[in-house]
Structures are given as structure tokens and as C-alpha cells.
Amino acid sequence: LLNPSKPPNIVFILTDDLDVQLGGLEPMSKMKKLLQEEGITFTNMFTSTPLCCPSRASILTGRYSHNHETLNNSISGNCSSLHWQKIHEKQTFAVAAKQANYRTFFGGKYLNQYGGKSVGGPQHVPAGWDEWWGLVGNSQYYNYTISHNGVPVQHGDDYAADYLTDLLANKSVEFIKSTTDSFLMMISTPAPHSPWNAAPQYSGEFPNNTAPHTPSYNVKADNKHWLIRQAEHPMSQESIDYSDNAFRSRWRTLLSVDDLVEKVINALSSTNQLNNTFVIFSSDNGYHMGQFSLPIDKRQLYEFDLRVPLIIRGPGVSKNITRMEPVVNIDLAPTIADIVSGGKGEFPDSMDGVSLLPLFNIKNEPKWRSDFLVEYQGEGKYQPPPGCSPSWMGVSQCFPSCVCEDAFNNTYSCVRTMDAKNKVDLMYCEFTDAETFVELYNHTKDPHQLTNIKETVNPVVLVKMNQRLIMLGLCSGKTCRVTNELATN
Ligand SMILES: *[C@@H]1O[C@H](CO)[C@@H](O)[C@H](O)[C@H]1NC(C)=O
Ligand SMILES: *[C@@H]1O[C@H](CO)[C@@H](O)[C@H](O)[C@H]1NC(C)=O
Ligand SMILES: *[C@@H]1O[C@H](CO)[C@@H](O)[C@H](O)[C@H]1NC(C)=O
Ligand SMILES: *[C@@H]1O[C@H](CO)[C@@H](O)[C@H](O)[C@H]1NC(C)=O
Ligand SMILES: *[C@@H]1O[C@H](CO)[C@@H](O)[C@H](O)[C@H]1NC(C)=O
Ligand SMILES: *[C@@H]1O[C@H](CO)[C@@H](O)[C@H](O)[C@H]1NC(C)=O
Ligand SMILES: *[C@@H]1O[C@H](CO)[C@@H](O)[C@H](O)[C@H]1NC(C)=O
Numbered sequence: 001l002l003n004p005s006k007p008p009n010i011v012f013i014l015t016d017d018l019d020v021q022l023g024g025l026e027p028m029s030k031m032k033k034l035l036q037e038e039g040i041t042f043t044n045m046f047t048s049t050p051l052c053c054p055s056r057a058s059i060l061t062g063r064y065s066h067n068h069e070t071l072n073n074s075i076s077g078n079c080s081s082l083h084w085q086k087i088h089e090k091q092t093f094a095v096a097a098k099q100a101n102y103r104t105f106f107g108g109k110y111l112n113q114y115g116g117k118s119v120g121g122p123q124h125v126p127a128g129w130d131e132w133w134g135l136v137g138n139s140q141y142y143n144y145t146i147s148h149n150g151v152p153v154q155h156g157d158d159y160a161a162d163y164l165t166d167l168l169a170n171k172s173v174e175f176i177k178s179t180t181d182s183f184l185m186m187i188s189t190p191a192p193h194s195p196w197n198a199a200p201q202y203s204g205e206f207p208n209n210t211a212p213h214t215p216s217y218n219v220k221a222d223n224k225h226w227l228i229r230q231a232e233h234p235m236s237q238e239s240i241d242y243s244d245n246a247f248r249s250r251w252r253t254l255l256s257v258d259d260l261v262e263k264v265i266n267a268l269s270s271t272n273q274l275n276n277t278f279v280i281f282s283s284d285n286g287y288h289m290g291q292f293s294l295p296i297d298k299r300q301l302y303e304f305d306l307r308v309p310l311i312i313r314g315p316g317v318s319k320n321i322t323r324m325e326p327v328v329n330i331d332l333a334p335t336i337a338d339i340v341s342g343g344k345g346e347f348p349d350s351m352d353g354v355s356l357l358p359l360f361n362i363k364n365e366p367k368w369r370s371d372f373l374v375e376y377q378g379e380g381k382y383q384p385p386p387g388c389s390p391s392w393m394g395v396s397q398c399f400p401s402c403v404c405e406d407a408f409n410n411t412y413s414c415v416r417t418m419d420a421k422n423k424v425d426l427m428y429c430e431f432t433d434a435e436t437f438v439e440l441y442n443h444t445k446d447p448h449q450l451t452n453i454k455e456t457v458n459p460v461v462l463v464k465m466n467q468r469l470i471m472l473g474l475c476s477g478k479t480c481r482v483t484n485e486l487a488t489n
Contacts, residue, residue, distance in 0.1 A: 016193035018283035039313025053079035062333030062351030094128025108188030122147035139190035141197035191253035198252035211289035278314030297405035318362035352480035373472035378410030409433035428465035
């Protein structure tokens with residue numbers, strides 16, 4: 001139970017496309033010192049959908065994609081659609097905080113289609129937010145429009161006046177210094193998403209770094225689903241250079257996020273609020289750079305795209321420790337809702353995730369989930385990508401050299417089991433494609449998911465996983481939170 005005399009503040013820093021598996025946290029030394037050493041690092045944190053808009057919708061509502069209905073990054077896929085605004089946007093953790101009399105602040109990238117003309121424009125301010133600095137559209141560092149409480153403000157490309165990561169840091173500090181009520185902040189950085197504009201003082205950093213050659217780097221994936229089998233192998237020099245450049249550029253943009261973390265912590269400290277504030281650091285999805293010969297992107301069911309950082313510090317949170325329980329992006333909203341309502345384990349029943357509060361003290365060992373759902377509906381296009389073969393249809397994200405990272409048939413749902421006690425650590429996925437393809441990985445033996453064991457595993461395992469997938473694929477609220485008995489017996 002939390003100290004009721006002054007309800008604790010919450011600062012939630014959400015990065016865009018930040019991986020953990022390819023060293024994404026490495027350049028942020030201030031973040032490590034101020035957040036990791038002062039709190040908990042969750043080493044098994046996952047997104048339930050590895051794409052920005054659906055993942056952000058899950059983060060905001062605490063629901064799986066099949067329940068919040070945001071399927072992709074388009075309005076037609078319910079990304080910031082009027083339907084979303086009418087139903088799901090009214091049930092986010094911001095609304096829960098408002099109901100608990102918190103003062104709320106949002107700054108940065110919201111949902112990819114936010115601010116579009118047909119969905120209310122920048123005049124639309126989502127429910128629950130008092131101070132709103134919402135970026136119109138997808139991540140940008142310069143030349144963007146931001147909605148300040150419904151009024152569009154245009155920014156150019158002067159570093160001192162416009163650089164978005166710095167602007168968010170400045171607006172956050174102003175808010176912290178001027179707010180006396182308990183507050184909830186969500187600071188949602190463009191970094192390290194493309195177009196990767198670094199602050200000028202960081203643009204020459206990491207000149208010799210290249211994308212890490214993990215065991216799946218530039219590996220031919222011939223036992224995997226259709227889209228992956230099409231990737232050019234070995235990668236062209238152009239693709240290799242592209243992913244190496246992406247790696248360096250991403251790290252450069254993260255140095256400004258590191259500065260933002262420091263500025264926010266300093267502001268909390270100088271207003272004597274640091275010991276009464278939870279700071280949460282995470283990302284919407286992971287990223288790959290050359291894994292299975294795919295140059296750059298997310299959207300895949302593999303660990304590099306699904307694993308994201310989660311670091312939390314705050315009152316009563318154990319310091320400088322790691323926890324291994326599987327936690328998911330749908331847990332963030334119930335956790336925040338639980339904190340703002342006093343830490344009694346209460347959050348809206350509609351949420352599919354669980355509150356992480358019982359994990360904040362390392363001495364607690366609560367009964368925990370042993371599996372969760374991952375689901376994704378692939379994005380495609382009805383014309384061939386520009387400059388690529390006219391026979392290439394139904395694909396998207398084809399760069400460089402016509403290697404495509406997504407397709408309509410990259411549509412799958414998976415059960416990820418993680419049960420350390422029983423040494424079960426599996427990923428089971430079914431595709432909605434012409435092949436009804438299945439992939440199964442045993443991470444205990446094959447942490448890099450090199451070998452699809454679908455053909456060799458005991459068929460009983462496939463039956464059990466399929467049953468569990470059907471259950472989770474239809475779950476809602478409480479039924480998503482029922483612990484799986486299948487995985488453990
Ligand atoms: C959003 O989801 C709802 C429910 O699935 C659907 O009826 C609607 O057409 C979708 N699209 C838009 C643009 O709202
Ligand atoms: C911003 O827009 C101006 C005017 O269109 C353009 O000249 C400039 O290159 C853009 N800057 C960036 C960083 O994209
Ligand atoms: C942020 O604030 C600092 C310090 O006042 C200032 O130098 C910088 O130009 C500001 N940056 C932006 C983008 O507002
Ligand atoms: C990068 O490599 C060049 C050439 O090998 C070397 O001169 C330089 O010191 C290296 N820079 C860093 C930051 O390691
Ligand atoms: C935070 O620190 C102040 C001053 O050091 C102290 O009075 C207060 O009780 C602390 N609050 C918490 C929640 O630990
Ligand atoms: C945090 O833990 C690491 C690894 O256990 C240790 O090396 C480091 O000194 C610790 N830092 C602090 C501030 O206690
Ligand atoms: C997004 O999802 C909607 C609804 O399923 C679909 O009609 C649309 O084609 C999808 N967009 C892309 C780019 O795949």
C-alpha cells in the first residue's frame with residue numbers, strides 16, 4: 001500500500017522503436033545511473049504487438065490488440081480513428097488518473113495518425129490529459145506540428161528552438177516545476193525512430209559502430225514463414241551499410257533521450273519530489289538490423305522485435321535489481337491505474353494485463369503468469385513497391401533494394417510461454433496465410449530462434465499450444481489474466 005498523505009507522481013517515458021536485444025540501452029549512461037541503479041530492470045518485458053500504433057493502444061488501454069481493435073498504423077486499422085476516440089480512448093490510464101484527481105501531462109508522439117484531418121485534426125485532445133503537447137503524425141525531430149491543448153504549433157529545423165526531444169524535456173521540466181498536485185506525465189520521445197536526426201553535438205558519435213552480428217545476423221531463414229524466406233541472402237552490401245548506418249544513427253538520437261532523463265530527474269529532485277515519484281522507462285516495440293537478413297524494422301514475431309526495455313524506480317521499489325517474471329505492455333495501464341488509486345491492486349476490469357506493483361519489492365514473490373499472447377496483422381499494399389518487381393504485391397516496407405519487411409500474410413498470433421520453474425520457454429505461432437504456417441521455438445535450447453521445431457516436436461505440444469492460443473486469442477479482461485495450467489503440466 002502506498003503512502004496516502006500525498007499520492008505519488010508518475011513519470012512514464014516511452015521511447016519509439018527502442019530494442020533491448022541489440023544493445024539499445026548501451027549509449028544511455030545517465031539513464032542507467034538514474035533509473036536502472038535506482039530501480040528494477042525487468043529482463044523479460046515484451047510487447048504484445050510489435051508495431052507502434054497497436055502497441056501504443058495496448059499501452060494506453062491495458063488491452064490486447066483484438067480488444068482495443070487498433071490493428072495497424074492506418075486510420076482504417078483504427079489507429080487514432082473516430083471509433084478509437086469514441087470507445088477506447090475514454091478508457092486509458094490517463095482517464096483513470098484524472099478520476100483520481102491527478103494532474104496529467106502528455107508530450108510527444110501519441111498514435112501515428114493523431115491529428116489527421118479526418119479524425120478531428122490537432123484540435124482533438126484525447127480524454128484524460130490536462131496539458132497536451134501531442135505530435136501530429138509519426139515521429140519527427142524537426143519540421144513538425146504539435147498540438148498544444150488543441151492549438152496547432154508549427155516547428156521548423158532550428159536546433160535550439162525546435163529539436164523535439166529537447167522540446168519535450170523543456171516542457172516536462174516546466175510542468176514539474178509548476179505543478180503542486182500529484183501528477184501523471186507521459187513523455188513520448190521520437191527517438192530512436194527514423195528519420196534519426198541527431199542533435200548537432202552528437203552527430204559525430206559512434207563513427208565506427210556497426211549493427212551487432214548476433215547469431216541470427218545475416219542468417220538465411222529457410223524454416224520460417226513466407227515473407228522471411230524472400231529476404232535476399234546473403235544481404236547486399238547496400239543492406240549491410242543501411243543497417244550499420246541505422247544502428248549508429250539510432251544511438252546518436254538516444255543521447256538526447258539520456259539528457260531528457262537527467263533533466264526530468266533533476267527537476268523532480270530540485271522540487272523535492274523525486275522520492276515520491278515513480279519513473280517508468282519503456283518502448284513500444286523492439287527492432288532488428290540484419291537479423292535473418294532483414295535490413296531494418298520491427299513487425300516480426302522474434303525476440304529482437306518483441307523484447308522491450310522496462311525500468312521502474314520509485315517509492316518502495318527495490319534498487320539496482322533485475323526481475324525475470326514475464327511482463328507485457330498490457331501491464332503498464334493496470335500498474336498506473338493501481339498506483340493512482342492507492343496501490344490496493346485495483347484497476348479497471350476491462351484491462352487484460354495485471355498490475356506490476358507486487359513485483360516492485362524484490363522480497364515479494366507473487367504467483368505470476370506463465371504465458372501471454374502476441375498478435376499481429378501484417379501491413380501490405382495493393383501496388384508493387386516503387387522500383388521493385390511488378391510481381392511484388394501485397395508487401396510493404398521494401399527498403400533498401402526491395403527487401404520487404406511486411407506483407408498482408410505476415411499475420412500471426414502466438415503464445416509465448418515462460419515458466420522458469422518448469423523450464424518451459426517456448427514461442428508457438430500460427431499464421432493466417434495460404435500455408436497456415438506454424439513456427440515453434442524452444443528458447444531453452446535455441447535462444448536465437450534459429451530452428452523451427454514444428455516438424456520434430458511431440459505433436460501433443462502443438463495441440464496444447466493451439467488450445468491455449470485459441471483461449472488467449474478470444475480472451476477479454478479477466479479471462480486474459482487466468483494463469484495457464486497447460487504450460488505447466
Ligand atoms: C474500427 O473498428 C471498428 C470495430 O471493429 C470497426 O467497426 C470500424 O470500421 C473500424 N475502423 C474505423 C476507421 O473506425
Ligand atoms: C525542414 O523543412 C525545410 C523547408 O521545407 C527544409 O529546407 C529542411 O531541409 C527541413 N529540415 C529537415 C531536418 O528535414
Ligand atoms: C530547451 O531549453 C534549453 C535551456 O533553456 C535551451 O537552451 C534550448 O534551446 C531549449 N530547446 C528547445 C528545443 O526548446
Ligand atoms: C574509428 O576508426 C578510425 C580508423 O580506424 C580511428 O582512427 C578512430 O580513432 C576510431 N574512432 C573511434 C571513436 O573509435
Ligand atoms: C521524501 O523526502 C522528504 C525529505 O527528505 C521526506 O520528508 C519524505 O518523507 C520523503 N517521502 C517519502 C515518500 O519517502
Ligand atoms: C548495481 O549492481 C551492479 C551489478 O550487480 C554493481 O556492479 C553496481 O555497483 C551496483 N550499483 C550501485 C549504485 O549499487
Ligand atoms: C489496416 O487494417 C485495415 C483493417 O483491417 C485494412 O483494411 C488495411 O488495409 C490495413 N492497412 C495496411 C496498410 O495494411
